Every structure is written in structure tokens, then in C-alpha cells.
Amino acid sequence: MQKLIYLSLLSSALLVIGCTERLDLAPLSAIGENGFYKNVTEVEGAVIAIYDGLQDVPQREFALTEMRSDNTRTRSSEGDWAQFESFDVEPTNTAIAAYWSANYNVIFRANRVLENLEVVNSTTLKSQFEGEARFTRALAHFNLVQAFGDVPLVDQVIIQTDSSYFDRDPVATVLSTIAADLSAARTLLPATLDYGRATSGAASALLAKVMLTQGDYAGAEGVLNELTTSGAYALEASYRDVFYNEGNGEVIFAIPYLDDDANESQDFSFEMTAGGAISGLNYMTDEFLAAMDPLDSMRNDVLLSPAHPAEGGKFLTQSADARLCGNDWIVLRYADVLLLQAEAIMAGAPSTQDLDAIAAYNEVRERANLSTLAVDGSETLTREMLLFERRYELAFENHRFNDLLRFGVAESVLSEFAANYSFPFTATDLLLPIPQGEINVSQGKLSQNPGY
């Protein structure tokens, strides 16, 4: 009996001594950040994580760029989504908050890579990783500056006490930093990499678009000429194949997804297409349907869903689960580049007879089996024609709103459109409101856009 007593006292005493060290437990399904980014594999893991972050960006981007234009609307006019079609976006809108944070999250991930590059001892890999990080950082900044105007420029990893980074930087500053990132990425990146990763071509195409936004037509033209003469990219013969033959030679940069994968699928395909007739986002406006060229059957057949006349058909999912879609999101493709080239040559003028511009324009029209302009100097390419071409060639690829802005016609086109529906449109609606939640936590640094 005595032994029993001693034994129990002894064991409890030992427990007391032995247990405190059990309070320092290492995670079992993750890694503590101290001690990470110590070798090339781990830094590459951080690079790949940027692309994971990018997967969030296109999810509801169409609300900001297609629904907030004359292209599409909602079916049910419910809640946050209806605000876009009526140009009445509230600062509390959850879609803009999600877009803001998704893009800054990409920037954070890119900056994490940039601050840990020293451990990469292969110079090839080091410049590739730097290029990928700077390209994605530029892409995210560019998304933000187009949607919100002046935005905080974040060029390093910051924490919540670094309030000097919370201020909005002028559009021009942001754009020039983006251009600097992309110029660097062009030379840092190789011409080809695994599908879905940034390349020098992607950096060039994006740089050209940024330069056009800055009004640097000559610079853009130079970059675009280099890209079109390189022969690295070409139009797909079939317009449908651009979207349903993934990884084709027209695609310059895309964000890939997988079918029926709880983590690697997207659902914008559902919302933009089959979801349209029901809950209804990205449902075509009457104006868009009316302006369609009936001869443009190759493209129209892709744009319209076979199931429903006003429902989008561009990203019809091939997945078994309606909301686990694997359609890749095309950010940059060659048809876009060709039209940008024509735009660059036009250099802000109302029209051009430049043969290179017309040739670029024709190349896109020809693929769609549509009439082309004569290349003998007798015909003129106008800005309206170019904008129209972009509207239908690139329909539902989230270009419309930004194209209207870049062409300087956003206010006139959208106010006319809004008038048809008695939507209260004003020029201040061209910039989205800064998400209210971000203003609230910015320690007074973030100001709201006018009109909100």
C-alpha cells in the first residue's frame, strides 16, 4: 500500500517537472516562418505562392470592368452586384474590398520573394524569380490604379505599423513604378517558362499597355513592334480555340485553373455563363446585343451561350461540378497586342492611315472572317472602329471599362448608356470608391475618391 502512495506521489511530481516544455509545440500542418526562405527551393515555393494569390484576382473582376460598363448587367439586381450596373457603387461594397485586398496580397507575396532573393545562388534562377515577382507586382498595381486611381504603392514587405505606406500615391507615380518593374522584368525573364508563369513576352505586352495608359505612344509602339516581330506569338486559327484549347500560342499570360478541384478551380465561369440566367451576374445588356455584327458569327457563337440568348458563352465550364470550373483566365493574348499596336500607332489621333496599324487591325478581323481595310493607303482606321473591335474581340475578358477610359470616351459612352436606364451616372463614377474598411483602418491616411 505504501508503495502505491509513493508511486503516485512520485509520478505526479515528475509530471510537474516534465510538462512545462510541452508548451512549446511546433505546428504539424504548416511551417513556422522563422527558418523559412533558407534555400532556393523555399524561395521558389514563395514564387509559386504568388501565382496562387493571382488566382483570386479574376474571380469577380468582371463586376468592376464588364458589369460597370455597357457590356453586361445582373439578372436579378440584387445587393452589391446591382451597384455596378447602375454606377452606384458604395464604399462598403464587398466586391471592391475583395479586389483591393486580393491585389495587395499578390503584391505582398511578390515582395516576400524580392526580400529573400539573396539565398538563391543560381544567377539564372535569381533573375527569373525577380522577374516573376516584379511582373506580378506590376500587374497587381496596374489593376489597382485602373480601378481606384491614386493608390498606395507598396514596394517592400510592410507590417501594420508602417503607416507611411498607407498614403495614396499619384497615378503617375504608380504607373511609372509599374513601368520600371515591367522594364526590368522584360530583361530578367526568359522568353518561355512553364505555362502560367510570367515571361519576357508577358512583361512586354503589359508594359506596352501601361505605356499607352501613360500616353507614351512611341514607347509603347517600340515595345509592341519588338513583340510582334519576334514571332513568339500568333493568333489561333479558330476564335473558339483561344478559350477552349488552353495553352495555345495566342496566349501570352494566363492564370490557370483546374476542373473539379476544390482548391484550384474558379467560379467566375459559372457566374459569367450558366449562372447568368438564374442568379445572374454578367448578363448581356440590350445595347451589347444590339450592336453585335450579325456577320461576326465566329465570335458571336462563342460570346453567346447556346442555352440562353443573353447569357455569356465565353467561359463555359467543362467541369462536372458547376462551380468548380477549370477555364484559365487569359490576362494577355496576341489579339489584344495587335489592337494595342494599332492604338499605339494611332497615338491618340482620331484616326490613322498607317499601314502597320491597319495591318494589325486586319489580322484580328481576318481571323474572325470579317471584312478588312485595304492596305493601300486608301482606307482609314478610326478610333471608333478600333474600340468597337476591342469590344467584341475581347468581350467579357475584363477590358471594356479600362478601354473606354484609355480611349478617353468613358464619360460620354457610359453617361449615354446610363441615361437609357435612368442610372445616376457622373464623371466621378469613373473611379471606384476606396473600400470603406480600408479607409477606416488607415489611421487617417487613405482619402476617399470624390463623389463618394
Add this chain to the structure above:
Amino acid sequence: MTMKLPKKTIFIKPWCLMGFLLLLCNPLASWAKTDPIIVDQVVKTISGTISDENGEPLAGATVIVRGTAKGTLSNNEGGYSIEAEAGDVLFFSYVGYTQVERTVGDQSKIDVALEPDYAQLDEVVVVGYGKQKKSHLTGSISKVTNESLDQIPMSRMDDALVGQVAGVNIQSTNPAAGEAPVIRVRGQGSISFDSNPLIVVDGIAVGTDADFLSSLDMNDVESIEVLKDAASSAIYGSRGANGIIMITTKQGREGPTQFSYNAFVGVKSVPQNDYLTTVDDWLQYTRDNNNGELTERLQYIEQLGTYTDWQDVMMDGGMIQSHSVSARGGTKSTSFRAAMSYLNDEGVLLTDNFEKINFRLNLDTKVSERIKFGVVLNPSHTEQRRFPIGIHDAVRQNPWLPLYLDENNIQYVNRFRENGRWAGAQIGDYAMERMFDDYDLAAAMPSEGSGTDISGTSNQSALAKVLERDRRKFQTKIFANSYLNINLTDDLFFRQTVGGDFRYTRNTRWAGIEASRNGPADSESILDNAIQFHTVYESTLNFNKTMGEHELNAVAGFAYEQWNRNYSELEAAGYDFDNIQTIPAANLVGGESSAAQEGLVSYLSRINYVYGNRYLLSISARWDGSSKFGPDNKFGFFPAVSAGWRVSQEKFLRDNEVIYDLKLRGSYGITGSNSGIGEYDHIGLISPVGTALGGNATGFNAVNISNSALRWEKLVETNVGIDLALFQGRIATSFDYYIRTSEDLLLDLPIPSVTGFQTALVNKGTVENRGFEFELTSRNVASDNFSWSTSFLLTHNKNTLVDFAGASGLISVVDSKRPAEWIAQEGYPISSFYGYVVKEDIPLEYIRDPFFPINGQSQDIYVRDLNGDGIIDTDDRTFLGSPYPDFIWSVNNILKFGNFDFSFMFQGSQGAEVRNISSQYIKQEFSSNQDYNAEFPDGDLVVQRIFTNDDIQDASYISLRNLNFGYTLPRVAVEKLRIKKLRVYLGAQNLLYIMSEGYEGWNPEGIDQGLGNPLTYGYQRGPAPIFRTLSAGVNLSF
């Protein structure tokens, strides 16, 4: 009853106790060696009888000579005899009776009559790591003894506690069968997480989730103690801040084995109401308001001639039955109680169901005079099938929609629409609204695009949504505890506990191909498995000593707890078959597993000191070290002090005829809550993330911001109370006032997204709850043949957000499609409903089609221009109410007359509001037919109803919560059958349930979305209804 010292004094080696770095060790050593004082004087024998207030003898009453170990028990005739000497004081006591003392003089015969102690001052109350006499409590602790709680026909034991304890709000937020209620002890303290109390079962802290209560059988429960103030719960350290519910199960008992069988069966139903209109009533309404005409759509509906009462279909009622068998008995050295129970609760909704099987063994044995050990073993299994959609979805159907296609209604099915989607419709198919669109009334046949539409939704019928889905929760739990008790000396014992609980939870979720309008594309099957293994090691030293006027009771101990958690999930989709619900490899779309560990090391101690049975003092301290806390704050310190003064024991009140007991209490304590912290939240984590890049490359991403200072939420509480009992305790009241300040709250603080993160988990912010609790129990009549007692409980709590760490004014929404707003503003409750104030409805003339859909009303409504600037904009929003009640109360009556007994409890809640979005569905407020037309001039003066106080409804209610009417068969009658006791009863739950006039729904207590987020508390979007149960039961023992 004499006590002996052990023959050998046990020598405690110092190193054995080195863990107990406690104040007690030194005094222990000296006191342990103290021998009783033995003085030789003239000893004589005193004898007499002990009787009750009616002169009936009391057998087994205790007689003790004060200050000695001498004592005896009265015999069957109430007689006793004891040796004492002149000047000695004798204590006479009996459970449930007031102790009487008599000083020995010249006499040798002392007869006493004991008066019943209605206030039950000697009752023993279970407190953390010990027990205390009720009269000596200094904190705020309520005890509920299970006298008839097991007769309440509810499937969960926590549901049976409604109205039993002041200060505890138990809300039937989603009362589907087996679903947990929300329990709050003295209000919501946390901003980011729920504030569930810690559940302690037989000394093992099983967690703050109510999970464990779903499998316990109330028949096994002896008593439930609720530790409410911080001083009482501080002994549980970093887990005590939201109160503690301590459950003690029934132990074995010395004596012949007694078998019991307790069972009830009940019928459950949902009372009818008139929220949903019938087709006929609507046609009449239209004719009345539309010059006697029906619109084209309504003509079609009239012709269709179908009607479904969707409430009847979805709330189809159910049966509940419970059977519990137990055996209880033991010898002098070993006692046991073994029990088994089965419960099946069909629930009142179409598919909800809950089943429970429970086994239990409580075993205690004495190895020797000094050593005792025991085990508790409680395996259980529960299976819950859930109603797969919200009630709002179930009742939003147009009432003309039939359930299935039949010979008549199939003629109306349009076989051309949607590319011939219903070309193959057959009798027996689920009917859905769109099938009946586009009907040519003139030609009396479906049209090809020019007919009349009557659908309101493209959704699959609610019937298919319910029947073609299957969501279940399976839980297997094993609770085990064992202890070894060693009396080291007469006053000092050591107790070692090893125990824990194992939980295996499996959730399955199936949606078949007919569950959704999207068919196979929306079919899915999800399986998740969670395993938790929780082990507890506890060592305590307990010291009890009474010396003259001094009473000391102390405990000191050490505890280590560990949790191992494993989780895995499989997800499948794209089924094109309906006959298998498990997951074939071909349909797999995702899956993952994860694991985590948690450790908690604690040192605890408490001293209770009583002087002269009048002055009470309790001091406790606990140190908790948790693996979840950041390295800068690894250990938390949780001290508490409380004191009491039993004024009624002072000379000036001692013999007062009226005042039987009067005690003033005060307490102050600091306790904590750690349930909001994840196992590794303080570490900056890098997690694997997938991509669809070549080869599906996996990346590694930072998922949170590290916080080396992360720690518990801290509660500081001051409590003052008064206990007053009058007339021998026939009237007993108690009043408590408290101020609870919850500080260092865990906030997922929104931070600028430019950092790459949207939130950071920090300890910031303060919430205050202050309020009072009042309890009154009155024994109105207490005679042999008739007794009647009434108790009344009243609780008031006021919740205030004091400091929101710079985020004051934060607006939150639950659902971006219906972004109705909540505001969290300092000076107001944590969550307040926010929005516009309704002015008036839009006149019917401006509504496109005011008569369609059936029961429809406009989505928009005129609102008030609160700032008077002539325009309606966001500056016209205001506070619209709060989801927290001002008062909760209950009145319980227990009557006994002869062999009959009758009890009933009214219970209610006043002053809370809910945001009841169900109205939007009941009244089809989203229908474009109900939009205003082009002639409407005031489009800028109206807003959607969901943004207004139109949906903010008074959630007050008064219910006749429980009613029980029983008859115990006369002893003579049952003894012939060799039965000890046989009682039959009829019961009812919610026989009356009066909702406030402004409330429109099935459950004012309901809260079914955003439950885990206090910032958006109070949102109803189709919670399960409050139901009525009529039951009959039997209690049999032999």
C-alpha cells in the same frame, strides 16, 4: 460514528511535493502532527430523541460533541445516546433540517425537534476543485439539482436548463433535433468569438463547445452548478471567463441494488400561424382591392386549382422518445451506478432527426481506510440528420405550387420552355415553378413564348431541396475519468486524477442530382472526420481542519492537459447517379488532412477560511501556461478573492424570528478565455498552397502575422451579493450585482490590406457587461398532504462595447447579396442593427403588379429623412436595436398534493430584437413584379426594406416552458408488485408561447447565420421553429 487517527504518521518526503510550490506546505506539516487533546473529566451518557417539526422521529440524524471527534447517529425511533460532560455543546443535525445546538448541563436527557431548513444552507455545492457548504459560499454560484429535469422531453440536457438559473441565458437559436442552443453566462464578453461557458463534467473540463452536452443523458445527472462570477471561476484560469457549467453525475450508493427505468414519449408540433396566405384568400384579397377582377396571372392560378400548405409540409411534426435504465447499489467498500439510455427525437421538420445511445458506469471503491479510487466511464454515440435548408427557403414557394406532378397538373407543364427541359415530365416528378410558366389561358394550353408566367423562382422545389439532400453528424465519444484518493492524515488528502475525453465527429453532406436546378453539376458529397483526444492529469492536496472557531479548507494542485486533434476531409462532386452517397474515386474533387496539438500546464491553489461560522474568506490563484499563448506571455496569472459576512449568525440576529439567514458577499477576480486562439496562431505560419501551374506546383505562403504577445482574453469582475432567508428559509432570496470587464479581447483586427493581410490577431479592446440577478424561492405551503413552492428568477444584463481599438463605428454585413448592416460603436452593445427608419409603404398604384406573387409586397419602402437635408442617403441611417435582451425571467411552481404532483414554469425574455430576413421570403419582397413602376416619382426617397427597421422585430416572448403533472402510485399498491416506486406523468413544453406582435416568424429566439461572429449577432434567415411537445412518461424503480 467515531473517527480514528491512522496508526502510523505518514512521512512526506519533501521532494515528493516539490511540484506544489504552494503556501500550504509549511502549515500542513505542523498541523498534520497535531494530536487531539484528550482531557479526563467526568463523562456521562446523554440520551434522548430527535424528531422533526411534526414530532415524527428522525432516523439517522447526527449528534456531535463540538470540538471532538465524538459523534453518533439516531436509531429508527429517533433515539440516541452519547457520552459527554457538562459544558459540552451538542450539535444535532439532519440533512434538510436546521442544525440545533444544546449545551450539556445537569440533565442526562435531551430531546430536540429539528425544524426544516427550507433554505438548504447545509446543502453541498460543487465548486472548482472541491465542495463547499451553501452557507459558506462567497462567490456567485447557482446549483440546480436534477429532481425532475430528466422529465423534460428535450433531446439535449442544456435545453432542459432554460429558466433554471438566474444570469444564464439559454437561447433556442436553431432548435432542430439535437441542435445546440446558445448559452451565455452574464452576457457576451468577446467581440470576435462566441462566449460559451466552459463545461466541466465530473471534474474534467471537456471544452467550451456545447458538443459534449448532446450526448449526456439527463437521467445520469445529479446536479448542475453554474459558476458565474470571476472569483468562482478563476480557479479554472484561462478558461473561466465565460462562466462554468459543472455537471456532476450520479454516484453509486451503499445498499441493495436499485433498478430504475425512466421513459417518456412525446409528440412534437409547430403551432399554426397566418404568415402564409392561401391561394383562395389571396384571390379574395385581389378581388377586394382590384374592382372585383383577377389579374391574368391569378386567373391562371385559379384555373390551375392547386394549393400546398408549405408550412404543413415542411414542419410535419415528430415524436420524441427516451428510455433510460440504471442500476445503483454497493457494499460498504464498493458502490456503483451503471446506466444505459436511448433517445430518438424525430424533430418537427421534414427530415431532421436525432438519435442517442449512452452508456455509463460510475464506480467507487475503498481499498483501505485511507485509500479510495474510482472510475467514470461514459461511451456514447449520436447521429443527427439535419434539415438541409433554411425555413425561409422551405416556405418561400408559391402556394399554388404542387408537390408532385399528377394527372391534372401535368397538363399545365410547358414542354417547350428552356429548350424542352421538361419535355419528358412525368407524373410523380417533383413540381417546380418554372414548369408552369408560359400558359395560354385563351387556348387553355401551354404556349411557346406568349403565355402567362406565374413562377417566382427558377429554383428547384423546396421539397426536392430537402428530400434530395442528406446532412448528418455522427459523434462517438468516450468520457473517462479515474481518481485515487489517499488520506495522508485525518485532515490532509492527496488526490490523483487521470481522465479525458475522446471524440470522433463525422459529418456527411450529400446533395443528389435532383437537389438543385443545375442537376448533376450541383451534386456533391462531402465527408469530414475530426478526432480529438483530450487527456487530463491532475494532482491535488486537500486540507480540511476545524479548530474551535476556525475552519480552514485548502486545496493546492497541479494539472496538465493535452489535446491531439486530427482532421480530414473528402469532397466529391459531379454525381450523375443517385444511388450511392459515399465518395467514389472518380468523383473526388478535393481532400486534405491536418493535425494539431495543444498543451496546458496549470498550478492552482485556494484557501477558504471561516471564523465563527460568520466571517468567510476565500482566496484563490491559478497559473495557466498554454502552448497557444505567445512566448512573451506563456503563463497567465488568475487571482481571486471573495469574502462574506453571515450577519444572521451575529448575536443580535441569531434568535431573530423573522430573519433566518442573512449574508453579505463580495468578490473580485480575474479569469480568462483562450477558446478564440488557434493552436499555432502566435506563430507566423507558412502553409502549402496549390496552383494549376505546370505539374500543379505547390508553393508556400505566409498565412498570418506572428504575434509573440498573443494571450488569453481577460475578465475582471466585481460581484456583490446578498442572501436573505426569512421564516426558517421558507422565503429565500438572493440578489447579485456585477460589473464584468472583458479586456485584452482577441480581435481579428482589420488592418490595411496593403500589408498583404486583412486582419491580425491581437489582444485589444474592452467590453463591459453589467447587470443583476435576483432569485426568490417561496415555500408557500408545506404540509404533509399539500405543498406548494414558487421560485422566481430575474436577470438583467447590459452589454457595452467600451473600446474597439480604433475600429469604433465598424459596419459589418452577413451576406453581400442582402447587405443589411450592423454597427459596432463604442458606448453601444457589441452589435447593433443599423439602417433606415421606415416612413410608409409605396401606394399600390405605383407597384407594377401589386397582386403577384401571392403574399407579395414591395421590396422598397419610404424611409425617414433623419437629418432633414431633403435627400435620403447614408447619413439617414441610425441605430435600430440590439439582439441582447434587457431581461430574462422565469417563474416556476411546484405543487404536491397527496400522490399527485404538478409543476409548471413560465419563462420569458424581454427587450431583444432580431433582424428577421424571413419576412423578405414570406412576402416575396424580391419579386420584380413588386418593384415600383415608371410613374413612381419618389425613387430617391425609398430604400430596400432589408436596410430598414422593417425587418428589425421585437424578439420578446413569454412561454409556458414546461408543465408536468404526475401521479405516484400508493406505496401499498406497488409493494405488492415488488416495486419501490411507480410514477406516471404527463408533460408539456411550450404549451403557450406568446411572441411579440411585431414578430413575424417561427422562432423569436432564432439566430441561424453569423452565429460565430458577435459583430453580426441577431440574424434570422430561416431558423428552425419553436415547437410544442406533449409527452407522457413513467418513473419506475424496484
